[in-house]
């Protein structure tokens with residue numbers, strides 16, 4: 603049986619990188635962001651996000667895309683298209699949370 607301190611690096615290795623999302627959000631903000639995604643984003647991307655005026659942004663369709671890339675689209679929009687920039691309403695951490703929400707197909 604190894605002594606506890608010997609296990610510490612292993613624990614860091616296994617559990618070390620905490621997810622970058624929930625911890626940085628204000629309390630209660632995750633529920634608000636989920637509502638925003640379903641209502642505001644859903645108004646263009648469809649109530650189930652499977653596409654409307656905006657394209658399908660469900661998890662299987664977005665598979666392989668990076669959290670950072672999607673968060674940048676959310677923050678800055680897609681110029682020349684109806685996809686608006688959300689940075690007036692959302693922080694970077696919140697856009698990342700939404701990107702993970704989309705990639706996971708639900709709250710992280």
Ligand code: HEC
Nearest residue numbers: 642643646655656657659672675676680683684685686688
């Ligand atoms: C006014 C309509 C509208 C709203 C509201 C809207 N979008 Fe979009 N969105 C679009 C359109 C149109 C595109 C496609 C842009 C293009 O042609 O590249 C798009 C593209 C995207 C993409 C890129 C998809 C891809 O495959 O590259 C993501 C991700 C996205 N939107 C997420 C969101 C999220 C998250 C929200 C809410 C915070 C949101 N959108 C709100 C219209 C909208």
